[in-house]
Structures are given as structure tokens and as C-alpha cells.
Amino acid sequence: MGSFAVPSSASSASKIKRKRHLSETSFEPNGQPTSRDASDEDNTDSSVPGNNSDTVMVNSSPASKRPRQRGLTSEEDESMSVSVSMPVAELPAGLEEQYGFKINPPPLDRPVRIYCDGIYDLFHFGHAKALEQAKKAFPDVYLLVGVCSDKETHKRKGKTVMTDNERYEAVRHCKWVDEVVTDAPWIVDQDFLDCHKIDYVAHDAEPYQSRESGDVYAFVKDQGRFLPTERTEGISTSDLITRIVRDYDAYLRRNLERGVSAKELNISFLKERKIKTKKSIEDFRDHIKATLHDTMTLWEDKSHDFIRGFGSLFGAEDVVDKFWKLRNKRGRITMDSASTSRTNSRAQSEDRDMAGLEASEDTDMEVPKKNKECV
Numbered sequence: 001m002g003s004f005a006v007p008s009s010a011s012s013a014s015k016i017k018r019k020r021h022l023s024e025t026s027f028e029p030n031g032q033p034t035s036r037d038a039s040d041e042d043n044t045d046s047s048v049p050g051n052n053s054d055t056v057m058v059n060s061s062p063a064s065k066r067p068r069q070r071g072l073t074s075e076e077d078e079s080m081s082v083s084v085s086m087p088v089a090e091l092p093a094g095l096e097e098q099y100g101f102k103i104n105p106p107p108l109d110r111p112v113r114i115y116c117d118g119i120y121d122l123f124h125f126g127h128a129k130a131l132e133q134a135k136k137a138f139p140d141v142y143l144l145v146g147v148c149s150d151k152e153t154h155k156r157k158g159k160t161v162m163t164d165n166e167r168y169e170a171v172r173h174c175k176w177v178d179e180v181v182t183d184a185p186w187i188v189d190q191d192f193l194d195c196h197k198i199d200y201v202a203h204d205a206e207p208y209q210s211r212e213s214g215d216v217y218a219f220v221k222d223q224g225r226f227l228p229t230e231r232t233e234g235i236s237t238s239d240l241i242t243r244i245v246r247d248y249d250a251y252l253r254r255n256l257e258r259g260v261s262a263k264e265l266n267i268s269f270l271k272e273r274k275i276k277t278k279k280s281i282e283d284f285r286d287h288i289k290a291t292l293h294d295t296m297t298l299w300e301d302k303s304h305d306f307i308r309g310f311g312s313l314f315g316a317e318d319v320v321d322k323f324w325k326l327r328n329k330r331g332r333i334t335m336d337s338a339s340t341s342r343t344n345s346r347a348q349s350e351d352r353d354m355a356g357l358e359a360s361e362d363t364d365m366e367v368p369k370k371n372k373e374c375v
Contacts, residue, residue, distance in 0.1 A: 089138040095228075099205050104224040107199060112138045114227060115198045117146035117184050119153050121160045122240050123170035126232035133229040134202040135176040144196060145177050146184025156186060156210065161241070187216045193225070200227035253279055 089106040096103050106112045114134045120127050135143045150164040162170070164182075172180045185192055187210065188201055200220075205228040207215035220226045244251060253275050255265060262272040 089140065099228050101221050101226065102224040103227065104199075106138055111140040111142045112199050113142045113144065113197055114200045114202050115144045115146060115181075115188070115193075115196065116202045117148070117181075117188070118203075119148055119157065119160065119237075120145075120167050120171050121153075121162050121237045123162075123167065123174075124235055124237070124240065126235040127171075128174055128176065129232045130202075130204070130229050131174055131176040134227065137200075137202070137227060142178050143176060144179045144181055144198070145171050145174075146181040147171055148186060149183045152183075152186055161237075186210065187212060188220060190219075193220070198225070200225050202227040202229050204229055204231045206231075249275065 089108060089112060091103055091105060114137065116131060116134050118127070131143065131145065135141050147164065147167050150160065153160055153164075160167070168180055168182050171177055181196070192198075193201075201217060203217055203226070205226075208217060210216050215221075217226055252265060252267065252271075256262070256272065256275060257279075262269060
């Protein structure tokens with residue numbers, strides 16, 4: 001009579017646990033990563049039906065018993081993917097009423113092509129924020145930036161600090177820019193818009209005047225193709241140049257100390273000597289001030305120790321310490337006020353020296369003219 005082994009209770013229990021584990025883990029949503037290492041946000045796309053992390057329910061029934069879904073045709077699949085992944089581009093509500101001119105609706109079947117133009121001298125964060133506004137105006141934007149050449153800029157607005165090639169490269173390295181249009185026209189015309197397939201020209205809404213027109217953007221505003229942006233207050237190329245001109249002597253001294261020659265700085269030999277002499281006098285003054293301060297501090301510490309030791313004979317150390325702290329506080333206030341007055345008087349004397357130097361230079365220029373008139 002044949003014999004057979006009866007499975008033990010422990011082995012049967014382990015098989016039941018294994019089946020239960022497989023049924024719970026084999027039906028997770030397919031292709032949905034569960035790791036949150038890369039971001040604090042959920043990796044699922046909440047815009048796709050059935051992928052909402054708050055409403056997803058795991059089906060614990062076997063896969064063979066789930067109802068079969070009807071397969072989608074290629075046209076239905078493509079239309080569904082486009083409707084889900086392509087947000088609709090539209091103008092902000094009330095934009096036309098805010099600025100008082102017509103703005104055309106954006107195209108829906110392709111990226112919106114926006115054009116910004118300017119000089120972009122000393123490219124700064126105000127320029128970058130204007131380009132960022134244009135780039136983020138719609139969900140899908142191709143941003144073109146036109147930079148005017150040196151010839152056009154110097155003729156119409158004046159000298160620039162950077163050359164046109166330097167300005168081209170500065171704009172090209174901004175992350176919001178998709179394409180740089182070099183040697184851009186000062187006034188945009190219809191041929192330029194058609195050539196680059198431009199949908200909008202973005203700039204701040206204030207009229208930009210030129211010799212030909214009271215507003216160089218009036219043409220695109222009339223066509224409804226002008227997109228207004230906001231200026232960044234507190235920063236501009238003119239402000240940066242004003243800071244340099246205001247502290248002209250300080251920057252001259254800075255460059256001279258770094259080894260730049262007077263010829264490269266376009267200053268005379270006398271001007272160079274004057275700046276270096278003033279720097280030597282200030283260094284000597286600061287050295288004397290530091291030496292006196294260190295000496296006074298040393299003697300004050302020694303006198304404090306002597307007085308405190310003498311007061312300890314009568315048990316008056318605390319009284320001496322309080323008196324000394326009060327005295328030091330008053331001394332610091334007096335020194336700060338004296339330092340402020342010396343700084344103000346020094347600035348006034350420097351202004352008088354500069355005025356006298358300019359007056360002497362003007363006199364030297366006028367003397368040959370008078371001699372020439374006498375001859």
C-alpha cells in the first residue's frame with residue numbers, strides 16, 4: 001500500500017502568506033514611481049484621469065477576472081494625449097482693459113512666438129526679469145530677443161559701455177532666451193514681423209519715442225500684437241552708470257591700485273599723482289589713528305588694573321568696574337561724533353580742492369585763447 005506525506009500546518013501557512021503577498025503587490029498602478037527622493041511633490045500627474053493620488057484604489061482581485069477595457073484607436077489616443085498634456089494658451093483676464101489697447105488671442109496649435117528688443121547694455125537682472133515675463137506669458141513660448149548694433153545705438157541714444165558683440169553674448173546666455181536676433185532694427189515693421197513669424201512684441205507699455213515716431217511700438221499696438229510687461233523699479237543701465245560717475249575718483253584709485261595705467265584710464269599725469277598722493281595721506285592718517293587708538297587702549301587697560309587693585313584694598317572692585325564701564329561708553333560716543341565730524345570736514349575739503357583744480361584747468365584753457373585774440 002503506497003504511502004504519501006501529509007503537508008505540515010507550518011508549510012501550508014507559509015504558502016497562504018506567499019499567495020496573499022503576491023495578490024497585494026502584483027496589482028499596483030503600472031509605471032507609477034513611488035519614490036519621493038527627487039522632489040517633495042507627488043510624481044503622479046493629477047491631470048490624467050485615474051492617476052489622482054487621493055482617489056487611486058488598488059484592485060486586489062486577480063488580473064484574469066478584471067473586466068477588459070475597449071482599446072482606443074490611434075486618433076482617440078492622440079487627441080486624448082494632446083488635450084491632457086497641452087494647456088490652453090489664453091490672455092489674462094482684464095489685460096486689454098488695464099492698458100487700453102487691443103491684444104489678439106494667442107495661437108493654439110503651436111508655440112507662441114514672442115519678440116523682445118532693446119540695447120541691453122550692462123545686462124542686469126531688470127533685463128532678465130522682463131525677458132522672464134515674456135517667456136512665462138503663455139505655457140509654450142518661443143522667445144526671440146533683438147539686440148541693436150553699436151552703429152544704430154550710438155547714432156540714436158549715445159555711447160554704450162559694452163560692444164554689440166558683448167551684448168549679443170550677454171543676452172544669449174540668459175536662460176529665458178531661445179534665439180538672439182543680432183543687428184535688430186530700431187523700429188519693427190511688417191516685413192520683420194513676417195520674416196520671423198512673430199505673434200507678439202513684448203515691452204513695457206510706456207511710449208518709446210524716436211525721431212520718426214512718438215512711439216516706436218504704435219504699429220504693433222494698432223495690430224493687436226503688443227504684449228505689455230512691467231519694468232523692474234530701482235535698477236537700470238543709467239543708474240549703474242550714474243553710480244560709477246558719482247564715485248569716479250574711488251574707481252580711478254581702485255584701478256590704479258590694480259595696475260591699470262593712467263593712459264588706459266585716460267587721465268593726465270597730474271591727476272594720477274594727485275590720486276596717489278591723496279591715497280598715501282589717507283593711509284598715513286589711518287595708521288596714526290590706529291596707533292593712537294592701540295596706545296590709548298593699552299594705557300587705559302593698565303590704569304584700570306591699577307585702580308581696580310587699589311580699590312580691592314577697600315573692597316570697592318564693583319564700584320570701580322561700574323564707573324569704568326560708564327566712562328568707556330561715554331568715550332565711545334565722543335569718538336564716534338568726532339570721527340563723523342572729521343569725515344564731513346574731509347569731504348568738504350576734497351570738494352573744495354576739486355573745484356579749485358577744475359577752475360585752474362579752465363583758466364589754463366582760456367589763457368591761449370586770449371593770447372590768440374590779442375595777436
